[in-house]
Amino acid sequence: MHILAFLIRRAVQAVIVMFVISLIGFSIQDNLGDPLRELVGQSVSEEERDALRDELGLNDPFFVQYVRFLGNAVQGDLGTSYFFKRPALEVIMDKFPATFELVLGAVFIFVTVSIPAGIYCAIHRDSWFARIIMTGSIIGISIPVFLTAIFMVWLFGVELGWLPAFGRGDTVALPWGWDTGLLTLDGWSHLILPSITLSSIMLPLFIRLIRAEMLETMGTDYVRFARAKGLSTSRVRYVHAFRNTLLPVVTVGGLMIGTLIAYTILTETVFQWPGMGFLFLEAVNRVDTPLIIAYIIVVGLIFVVVNTLVDFVYTLINPMVKLPGAKA
Amino acid sequence: MAMLDIRDLHVAFPRGKKDEVEALRGVDLTLEKGERLGVVGESGAGKSMLAFAILNLIAEPGRVSAGRITFHGENLLELSERDIRGIRGNRISMIFQDPMVTLNPVLTIGTQMIETLKAHRRISEAEAHRLCVEKLRLVAIPSAESRMSAYPHELSGGLRQRVVIAIALLTDPELIIADEPTTALDVTIQAEIMALILKLCRENDVALILITHDLGVVAEVTERIMIMYAGKCVEEGPTRTIIETPAHPYTYGLLRALPQNAVRGEKLYQIPGAMPPITALPSGCAYHPRCARATDRCRAEIPALGPEGTACFHPLAPAEAAS
Amino acid sequence: MISWRGVFKRFLSDPVAMAAGLVLLVLVLMAALAPLLAPQNPYDLMQLDIMDSEMPPAWKPGGDERFLLGTDSQGRGVLSTIMYGTGISLLIGLGAVVVQGVLGITIGLLAGYKGGWIDAFLMRLADIQLSLSTLMMAIIALALFNAAFDANTYADYAIIMLIVVIGVAEWPKFARTVRSSVLGEKNKEYVDAARVIGLPARRIMWGHILPNTLTPVLVISTIQVAEAIMIEASLSFLGLGMPTDRPSLGSLIRSGFEFIFSGSWWITFYPAIVLVVLVLALNLLGDWLRDVLNPKLRRGDN
Numbered sequence: 001m002h003i004l005a006f007l008i009r010r011a012v013q014a015v016i017v018m019f020v021i022s023l024i025g026f027s028i029q030d031n032l033g034d035p036l037r038e039l040v041g042q043s044v045s046e047e048e049r050d051a052l053r054d055e056l057g058l059n060d061p062f063f064v065q066y067v068r069f070l071g072n073a074v075q076g077d078l079g080t081s082y083f084f085k086r087p088a089l090e091v092i093m094d095k096f097p098a099t100f101e102l103v104l105g106a107v108f109i110f111v112t113v114s115i116p117a118g119i120y121c122a123i124h125r126d127s128w129f130a131r132i133i134m135t136g137s138i139i140g141i142s143i144p145v146f147l148t149a150i151f152m153v154w155l156f157g158v159e160l161g162w163l164p165a166f167g168r169g170d171t172v173a174l175p176w177g178w179d180t181g182l183l184t185l186d187g188w189s190h191l192i193l194p195s196i197t198l199s200s201i202m203l204p205l206f207i208r209l210i211r212a213e214m215l216e217t218m219g220t221d222y223v224r225f226a227r228a229k230g231l232s233t234s235r236v237r238y239v240h241a242f243r244n245t246l247l248p249v250v251t252v253g254g255l256m257i258g259t260l261i262a263y264t265i266l267t268e269t270v271f272q273w274p275g276m277g278f279l280f281l282e283a284v285n286r287v288d289t290p291l292i293i294a295y296i297i298v299v300g301l302i303f304v305v306v307n308t309l310v311d312f313v314y315t316l317i318n319p320m321v322k323l324p325g326a327k328a
Numbered sequence: 329m330a331m332l333d334i335r336d337l338h339v340a341f342p343r344g345k346k347d348e349v350e351a352l353r354g355v356d357l358t359l360e361k362g363e364r365l366g367v368v369g370e371s372g373a374g375k376s377m378l379a380f381a382i383l384n385l386i387a388e389p390g391r392v393s394a395g396r397i398t399f400h401g402e403n404l405l406e407l408s409e410r411d412i413r414g415i416r417g418n419r420i421s422m423i424f425q426d427p428m429v430t431l432n433p434v435l436t437i438g439t440q441m442i443e444t445l446k447a448h449r450r451i452s453e454a455e456a457h458r459l460c461v462e463k464l465r466l467v468a469i470p471s472a473e474s475r476m477s478a479y480p481h482e483l484s485g486g487l488r489q490r491v492v493i494a495i496a497l498l499t500d501p502e503l504i505i506a507d508e509p510t511t512a513l514d515v516t517i518q519a520e521i522m523a524l525i526l527k528l529c530r531e532n533d534v535a536l537i538l539i540t541h542d543l544g545v546v547a548e549v550t551e552r553i554m555i556m557y558a559g560k561c562v563e564e565g566p567t568r569t570i571i572e573t574p575a576h577p578y579t580y581g582l583l584r585a586l587p588q589n590a591v592r593g594e595k596l597y598q599i600p601g602a603m604p605p606i607t608a609l610p611s612g613c614a615y616h617p618r619c620a621r622a623t624d625r626c627r628a629e630i631p632a633l634g635p636e637g638t639a640c641f642h643p644l645a646p647a648e649a650a651s
Numbered sequence: 652m653i654s655w656r657g658v659f660k661r662f663l664s665d666p667v668a669m670a671a672g673l674v675l676l677v678l679v680l681m682a683a684l685a686p687l688l689a690p691q692n693p694y695d696l697m698q699l700d701i702m703d704s705e706m707p708p709a710w711k712p713g714g715d716e717r718f719l720l721g722t723d724s725q726g727r728g729v730l731s732t733i734m735y736g737t738g739i740s741l742l743i744g745l746g747a748v749v750v751q752g753v754l755g756i757t758i759g760l761l762a763g764y765k766g767g768w769i770d771a772f773l774m775r776l777a778d779i780q781l782s783l784s785t786l787m788m789a790i791i792a793l794a795l796f797n798a799a800f801d802a803n804t805y806a807d808y809a810i811i812m813l814i815v816v817i818g819v820a821e822w823p824k825f826a827r828t829v830r831s832s833v834l835g836e837k838n839k840e841y842v843d844a845a846r847v848i849g850l851p852a853r854r855i856m857w858g859h860i861l862p863n864t865l866t867p868v869l870v871i872s873t874i875q876v877a878e879a880i881m882i883e884a885s886l887s888f889l890g891l892g893m894p895t896d897r898p899s900l901g902s903l904i905r906s907g908f909e910f911i912f913s914g915s916w917w918i919t920f921y922p923a924i925v926l927v928v929l930v931l932a933l934n935l936l937g938d939w940l941r942d943v944l945n946p947k948l949r950r951g952d953n
Contacts, residue, residue: 028795138938142931144881146888147923150904154911165912219387221429228385228424229417229444229495233409239443243434258784265790266885270908281889284794292798296791307782319434319479 006312014304021300025293026069027062029079078297079290083283088294092276097178098168099264099275105195106202114203118210122218123237125211133207140204145263149197149270156193164190166272194271201263202256209252213245220244247318254310261299329401331535332359332382332503337395339377339386349607351377351390353559356633361502364529364536366546366567368582369556370603375539378556379505383416399503418448420503421496423525426512427488431480437491438476444498463494467524486517490524497528503535510545522549543582547571555579558614559606560630565637575636575643577619613640661943671935678929682738689734690717693727694896700726705915721917723907729921732903737925739899743813744880748872750818751879755825756868760861762826763833774830777823785820786882792816793891806894813892817879828871832864866944873937877930884926900926 060068072078078089121130157165169190172183181187217223218241226240265277272278276295283291339352352374359365367375380386382397384404397404399420404412416422424430431440441460445451451459457476464472467490480488489509496504506525510518526549529536538550546553547567554564555576563576574580581599583589590596601618604610613631616622621642633639662668681688704726707714714721720729762773796812797805850858880900886892887901888908895906900922907918 138934139931142877142881142934143927144885144888144930146885147904147927150908150911150919150923154916158911221424221426222432224385224387225422225424225430226432227416228383228422229447230413230415231417231443231447232413235443235447240432240435244432247434255782256784258782258787260784262784262786262790262885266889269889280794284797285890287798289798292794299787303783317434319436320481 006315010308010311014308017304018297018301022070022073022297023066025297026066029289029293073297078294081283081288081291081294083286083288083291088290089298091291092279092294092298095274095276095279097180098273099268099277101181101191102194102198102267102273102275103260103264105191106198108199109195110199110202110206113199114206114210117203118207119214119237119242121207121211122214125215134211137204137208140200144266145197145201146266146270148200149194149267152193152197153270163193165193168274194267194273197271198260198263198267202260205256206249206252210245210249213248214241217241217244243317247314250310250314250317254307254314257303257306257310261303330358331361331363331400332357333396333398334358334378334382335396335398337378337381337397338393339374339381339390340393341390343607348393350393351559351606352381354395355556355559355561357554357561359503359535359537362529362533362535363552364526364538364550366550366553367537367539367556368541368543368546368553370541372603372605373556374559374606375556376507377559379422379507379537379539382505383420383422384412385416414448417444417495417501418499419501420505421499421501423489423492423496423504423506423509425508427485427492428480428512430492431488433480436477436479437483441476441491441495441498444495448499459498460494463498464491466497466528467491467494469494485513486521489513489517489521493521493525493528497532497534500532501534503537504529505537505539507539508541509538511540511542518545525549543571543586544588555582558604558609560614560639561633562615562639563637564633573644573646575638576640577621577642577644578615580644581618658943662939665939667935668939671932671939674928674932675936678737678925678932679741681734682741685731685734685738689728689731690719691728691731693731693735702726705910705918707915708917720921721915723918724910724915729917732898733900733922733925736898736900736903736922737929739810739893739897740880740883740901740926740929743810743817743883743893743899744876746810746814747817747821747879747883748875750814751821751825751875752868752872754819755822756829756861758822759826759829760833760864763830764837770830773826777826780820781823785817786885788820789816789882789886790889790891793886797891806896809893809897813883813886817882821875821879824871824875825868828867829864832867836863870937870941870944873933873940877933877937880926880933881930900929 076089077087080086081088081091084091117133121133124130153165156163167190168181169186169188170184171179171181171187173179181191218237223236223241226236231240261277264275265280267273268275268278269281276298280292280295282288283295334355334357337352337355337357338350340348340350343349355374355378357365357378367378369375377386377390381392382404384392384407386392392405395405399415404415407415431437438457438460441463442453442456445456445459461472461476464475469475469487469490475483475487475491480491483491493509504525509525510521513521522545525536525538528534536550538546540546550567552565553567553570555562555570555578557578563570563574563579570579571583574583578599581597584597585599587596599618604614604617610617610627612625612627612629613619613622616626619626623642625641629641631639631641636643662672686692704722704724706718706722708721708729709716709719711721718728718730720733722728723732758773758777762770793812793816800808883892883899884901884904887899888905890905893899893902895902898906903922904919904926907915907920907922910916910918
């Protein structure tokens with residue numbers, strides 16, 4: 001029951017946020033570019049243009065147009081792309097699987113590397129390996145994601161020629177419209193470099209964070225008490241200490257969602273990975289306003305949804321934080 | 329042979345790159361089965377250090393630099409990590425000071441109790457659960473069954489400390505070391521908890537080392553007392569004797585400073601000065617700067633703990649001490 | 652206040668800090684004196700010869716000693732473009748931090764000193780803004796700016812836009828730092844003394860409390876400059892930042908990227924190295940400053 005109350009509250013908040021985003025998005029769209037210029041050629045007369053404007057409802061007051069926009073949006077119509085001449089939302093969702101799989105790959109690598117590395121650096125803090133990792137982290141933080149990507153492309157794609165440097169490779173179309181690259185070897189080989197690149201940006205930060213948190217929890221009284229009870233070292237470390245380390249890590253993770261989306265755009269650009277980010281940049285170059293706005297709205301939605309999920313996960317792992325609506 | 333025998337224990341911490349400074353400067357202690365000993369002293373005197381040393385839990389970079397700690401004849405300091413783990417929480421249990429930070433906030437009470445049992449004996453989950461509930465009832469926690477799935481922050485301070493006591497008793501230990509078990513609790517609860525500890529130790533014939541700065545509590549609960557000052561034991565003996573006829577000037581000062589010993593109309597007594605930090609110890613007897621009876625000998629030589637249980641060159645005579 | 656002599660002594664005894672400081676000094680000088688030091692002015696179209704394009708660094712076969720680090724596709728010397736480009740990157744980085752600083756410090760002082768609902772409101776705003784990624788907001792803002800104006804207008808205003816966007820997006824960090832400092836200082840005696848004398852709140856805030864909050868501000872400033880430079884580089888790389896005729900290090904990397912595949916790696920490589928070294932030096936210095944300027948160095952409070 002608490003979960004339901006929590007979800008409803010967050011859903012309401014999400015709706016409000018989306019309202020704001022859509023309002024901003026729409027008012028920008030209203031002032032950006034002239035849809036008529038895209039739809040008809042130059043040789044159309046002024047009266048015909050005006051008539052067309054009336055017909056399309058472009059002369060209606062702002063509020064009316066906005067409500068119409070909202071109505072359409074809720075039904076999934078976010079305008080029509082000038083370039084593709086197809087519904088903007090459709091164009092974006094076409095590219096969603098590519099971005100999703102990229103992020104999935106990155107998150108997988110990130111989780112399997114940063115957690116053990118962080119824990120190791122905390123437990124064996126003076127070992128040479130730990131020092132190498134920590135030094136690498138400082139350098140890693142100073143290298144922008146696109147440079148890592150370029151370096152990867154250059155080293156593995158051009159110099160060594162081991163892995164493909166751009167594109168997604170062969171994809172298999174799954175029945176419900178999802179084009180996946182995970183079912184072909186070619187698809188996998190294309191996924192490796194971009195995923196490593198994307199995950200590498202978050203690694204230094206989280207390794208340092210996990211190490212710092214782990215060191216702190218290992219010095220607490222409750223860890224000392226756990227040892228005084230005669231518990232095994234591994235139980236003390238991984239059950240007592242690590243569980244507490246997770247909390248700030250999840251919090252920081254939640255704050256990084258927007259940054260991750262931005263890094264995805266950068267990675268897709270370097271690798272010419274046909275995802276939503278790459279699409280967005282192309283739309284910017286082509287001044288394809290409906291597509292730009294639609295992307296912003298979709299990203300806003302993703303941001304809100306993921307944030308809610310992260311908050312939810314946080315309440316699951318931290319028993320001291322109650323879901324709103326739970327009894328005291 | 330005594331159950332627990334500590335000889336000449338030294339604990340040191342590094343200072344700078346080459347130096348070391350001692351937190352415990354040669355402490356002796358014996359404890360018989362079922363005996364209750366109080367260790368009294370100010371903050372920084374080394375009492376907690378003593379407790380942690382017994383279970384080899386001195387936090388790095390500190391270390392035990394000399395001495396022996398024998399438990400039933402075995403030197404605990406020479407045991408492997410695995411063997412000492414078999415003793416921790418099993419034959420010797422500890423109760424820490426503040427139950428809010430002693431219990432892990434993200435794990436349930438039940439988890440933290442059952443894991444203690446499972447660490448030391450082969451026992452099924454169900455059986456362990458049953459035993460835990462039994463112990464919770466023993467320490468007078470209401471609705472024991474439902475508390476098993478509760479989290480530490482859902483309980484009051486007093487209840488939490490009872491849980492910690494229950495955990496200490498889970499494995500039927502021979503010795504409980506209680507490090508200031510009531511200091512972090514409300515004044516009204518302190519007496520309850522202390523009474524509970526006393527009762528349980530008596531009933532189950534469990535030895536107790538009670539570490540505290542509160543002489544009043546110690547008088548009620550313990551059979552022998554050890555007074556610590558600046559990393560050394562300065563007086564030890566039967567509780568009655570020490571309370572009624574203290575021999576060491578410091579003990580005398582402590583007793584005189586107790587509110588219940590104050591004389592009506594007079595200002596409350598306080599020992600002048602403060603205990604020196606272990607990094608800046610005076611020469612000779614560490615107490616001499618604050619002692620009215622200090623002589624040149626006190627300033628030059630460190631007094632050893634004599635057979636009467638006092639480390640002083642000019643102990644008080646019984647007549648002087650009675651107050 | 653801070654004991655500057657103590658700080659300087661610590662600086663001289665730490666090789667990492669000295670190395671970082673030296674590198675930074677060299678880069679800043681190089682950028683500032685670019686018009687004097689650069690072998691050529693790469694943006695003077697009269698000086699360029701298309702026949703000079705895509706030449707490798709001087710020590711490689713095909714290289715020319717006029718162009719030490721090679722040339723790009725327009726015949727511009729890579730060394731010269733780097734010297735000018737570093738200047739632009741630094742300018743934007745510093746400008747953005749000045750904007751964030753002014754905005755953040757003002758808001759932080761206000762929130763910390765006034766307290767109450769002003770504080771709650773401003774901090775809530777800061778929280779929301781912190782959870783939105785600066786990079787993402789900058790991308791969106793500049794994308795829209797790009798779409799709204801044509802290429803020429805855009806090029807003229809790019810520097811200002813970048814400084815403003817990055818500056819406005821990052822104020823919460825300064826605000827929070829200053830606010831916690833203020834909260835710590837607010838209860839000290841000298842504030843009461845000033846109030847008793849009758850000084851207006853503004854005077855107290857700016858004249859008395861602010862100097863004591865300078866230490867943490869100094870610490871995060873360095874790291875924020877590094878951050879701003881990285882963000883600007885990312886934006887320029889995406890084509891949303893500096894244009895190719897007034898490139899920052901990020902734009903240089905962008906224009907050189909496609910040539911990796913055809914073998915002219917130097918066009919991207921050298922600007923990339925300079926960017927990483929610049930940001931690394933700033934980060935190391937910032938980290939060192941943070942370690943050194945903690946309260947232990949303060950020589951007593953008023």
